Amino acid sequence: MIEARGASLLWFPDQAGITGAGLPAGAVFPVRAKARQTPEAHVLMIEDDSSIAEMYRLQFEHDGYRVTVATTGELAVSTLSGSEPDLVLLDLLLPDRSGFEVLVTLNERFPNHPPVVILSNYGEPSMIDRGRALGAIEYLVKSRVTPADISEQIPGWIEQGRRRGRKES
Numbered sequence: 001m002i003e004a005r006g007a008s009l010l011w012f013p014d015q016a017g018i019t020g021a022g023l024p025a026g027a028v029f030p031v032r033a034k035a036r037q038t039p040e041a042h043v044l045m046i047e048d049d050s051s052i053a054e055m056y057r058l059q060f061e062h063d064g065y066r067v068t069v070a071t072t073g074e075l076a077v078s079t080l081s082g083s084e085p086d087l088v089l090l091d092l093l094l095p096d097r098s099g100f101e102v103l104v105t106l107n108e109r110f111p112n113h114p115p116v117v118i119l120s121n122y123g124e125p126s127m128i129d130r131g132r133a134l135g136a137i138e139y140l141v142k143s144r145v146t147p148a149d150i151s152e153q154i155p156g157w158i159e160q161g162r163r164r165g166r167k168e169s
Contacts, residue, residue, distance in 0.1 A: 041158055042066045044085035046076040046102060047119075048094050052142070056089070059147035065154065073097040077105055085114050086158045089150070090136070092120040092127070103134045115161030119150070137161065 043065050047053040053069045060067045068085065070076035073094050079085075088106070092099035099118060106113045118131045123141040131139045137160055140150070 040064065040066050041087065041154060042068065042083070042085040043087050043089060043154065044068050044070060044076065044079055044083075044114075045089045046070045046073070046094065046099065047089070047091045048072065049091075056147045056150070059151050060154075063151045063154075065151070071095075073099075073102040073105070076102055077109065080106065080110055080113065087114055087154055087161070088116045089119050090116050092118060092122055092131075100130060100134060103131070103136065107135055115157050115164070117150075117157055119145075137164075 041064075043060055045053055045056055045060075045067060047056070047069060048071045050071075053071070057067045057069060068079055068083070070079050071094075073096050076088075076090075080088075090099045090102060094102065099120065103116060103118075106116065115137045116135060117138040117140065118136045119140050119142060120127070120131075121142050123144075128139045137157060138153075
């Protein structure tokens with residue numbers, strides 16, 4: 001039982017007012033504060049898993065982004081019809097259609113849509129190739145990235161989308 005309590009202190013350093021492994025408070029899960037985006041960038045996250053969506057939303061909002069979560073492909077398309085996000089994060093497994101189908105719809109209905117980054121549990125090379133062929137600027141496997149990793153890359157992806165838009169104009 002002592003070993004289990006010791007292990008829990010490593011994961012929950014505030015428990016009993018001590019920190020695990022002699023680390024200072026806050027060292028186990030450091031929070032990266034980033035300067036607020038100017039103007040505030042808007043991220044549309046298309047994700048049906050509420051836990052994952054909330055985890056990303058909290059990080060992105062903390063880092064100064066405005067976030068809209070769409071839980072289905074249909075909601076994503078209607079959201080794009082009514083607003084202009086700066087970036088789309090797209091899951092592939094959605095309850096009403098695949099993320100690939102959503103991306104095809106975006107390409108057809110919104111030719112100048114914002115850059116799309118696929119964020120999926122699937123990392124098969126054929127799926128990555130298909131996502132890129134459909135226009136995704138990046139394909140990330142959820143288990144290989146953190147919300148903070150993604151948040152740090154958002155400005156670069158938005159700029160990449162703006163450069164792409166200028167070339168097509």
